Amino acid sequence: MPAVFKGLASQWPAVKKWDFAYLSSLVPDIEVKVVAGNREQGKTHFARSSLKAYLASLQGNELPDKDQLYLKEFDLLEAVPQLKGDLKPNELFPTKAKVAVQSWIGPAGARTGLHHDYLDNLAVEIVGKKRFYLIRPGVVERLGVVSSKYDSWATLAQSTAAELAEGDGKPGDYFFVDLEPGDVLHVPAGWWHEVTNLTPCLLFGGFYGTKTAVNSRWAWVMVRDLLHRMGWLGANNCTCHPAKRMGARSQAT
């Protein structure tokens, strides 16, 4: 079962002192690739932004617009190593686990469509408020709405969590939880989840497992990814390459 640990990271310096104005003031002015819209259920489009300007744009709490730009799976600690001291991941992860820590940074309304990951995840909310919809493993499979869209580290669903919950007669399979700064959520591998920012948010997510589990999963992912890049798996229907647009001007790259 997923579990939420309210306030478990509330003493982290990042939770106490980070906001988007502060982060914008200290990050280097590098270019980042952001995702436009809901690529899990819609088309995959990317845009370019300056990290500094992007963070500055999250300071207000503006109403969400249609094509949310979302900085996802971003290695903030590699881009800004001086921030590492503000996090205490050793307090959370099992000592022998292999961990990959990434950040999800975006405005109110930005979302990640329904999917499940292949590794356990610990999500730590640092800034803002975020809602996780969670669905028991096997439900999307039972309803026959697993998507054929390719993603290297996840399986995607064709529908939203709300659509499934409405049409399904088993309410005990559906959950949601709101995370606030300092809250930690454990999402076990295989649990379906859809995530929406209720305010501008910064979250760290750590995929982890034993060294053996992570390495064997990694090898499997690399093989599939090679097939994908050769065009044999998920061609023009993936979350990693922009969708081809018929007759459209090239807008996002």
Ligand SMILES: [Zn+2]
């Ligand atoms: Zn791709």
